Amino acid sequence: MKTTYALAAFATTLTSYLGLARADSCRVYSGTNQTGASYLATLPDVDTTHSTAWYGSSSVRRNGPMLDVAGNAVFDNGESVTITASESDVVFYVYDGPQMDGRFQAVRCEQGNTCNWTFGWMKNQMRSFVCQRELVGPELPTAPIADDLTQELDAELPTSSDINNSTIRYGRISWTNVESRCARKGVGCSDSWQGRYTDVLEYGFRTTLDINNWVDDYVAWIEFWLQPQSSGGDLDELRIEETWWRVDVDDGVLSNTIRDGIANKVDDLFVEGSDDLGSQVTDGVWAAVLEESGDNIFLARLFMRGTQRIEFTYSCDPDDAHLHTVNHPADAYSASVLDNACGVGQQAGDFAPLLRLVKSLD
Secondary structure, eight states, rough: OOOOOOGGSSSEEEOGHHHHHHHEEEEEEEEEEEEEEEEEEEOOHHHHTTSSSHHHTTTTEEEEEHHHHOOOTTTTTTEEEEEESSSSSEEEEOOOSSSOSSSSEEEEOOOEEEEEEEEEETTTOOEEEEEEEEOOOEEESHHHHHHHHHHHHHHHHHTTTTTEEEEEEEEEEEEEEEHHHHHOOSOOOSEEEEEEEEEEEEEEEEEEEEEOOOSEEEEEEEEEEEEEEESSSSSOOEEEEEEEEEEEOSSSSTTHHHHHHHHHHHHHHHHHSTHHHHHHHHHHHHHHHHTTTTOOOHHHHHHHHHHEEEEEEOOGGGGGGGGEEEEEEEOOOOHHHHHHHHTTEEEEESSOOOEEEEEOOO
């Protein structure tokens, strides 16, 4: 699948100066047409990118608190960006939320070019960004993971003696990192600044519960955090491990009882063993890869072989929109979103990412 970013059509592409390579980077400006105060995010060289060390070798991530510092005029005030892509394709993800959340846009700059882009609706709304290399590797959609979890939870909750029925409000999945999760949810916090480079999938489920023998409905939220990992070996190296979960219920007389009942159901999914949630999700991914490989286990393993790291990415090609859409989004997908998802400010939470399997250079 070839990843194409719709907004690239609006970027002005320039050839590299005299063919001389410059450090790949994203420089954000407070004014239009690359004017005013600026903030530079420089990527490590491409050899470092392909190391197995950590996610910081292929991206630079800046959240709101990092940008909103004295003398920095781009937080909530960015109007244009210059992307330098000498060693690989580079993508600039810009968010209107301070923790790489909320609505986002993406601009892709192909290798060998310098691309200038002036913000559209995101003008003066940038509160965080990611500058990331686009590396070569097969991609796995995460939308099916969200849909399977949603279906399972919706079927499981009514088996509780307190719940008569549940009505899905949404079931969605998004990319985040440990530092962002901590800031937004207060869950699984890390004292290390490297937490912003530890990636996790965040699954969110919201449902309305019809309680037995009770006049009022209750709304419940269930959240899972899953970490895609690779052993870096030759075979069967992909795994997705559960890390944290949380259950919230509307305030009310029965809140504690309902929350405890749901928690018991969820806790069963997180019991260590062959049937825990991480194992179920991993098995589901493998089953999908095997199916796409024509049930050829050799081809399926070859698909995974050599994976050094698993990174998030998005295809903004309208033909690939189905890869990112879930069956129960919080907001219905409009025609404009499906035609230009990365250009009109789609909610990151409703746009399921792809997992790219980054291969070694060997």
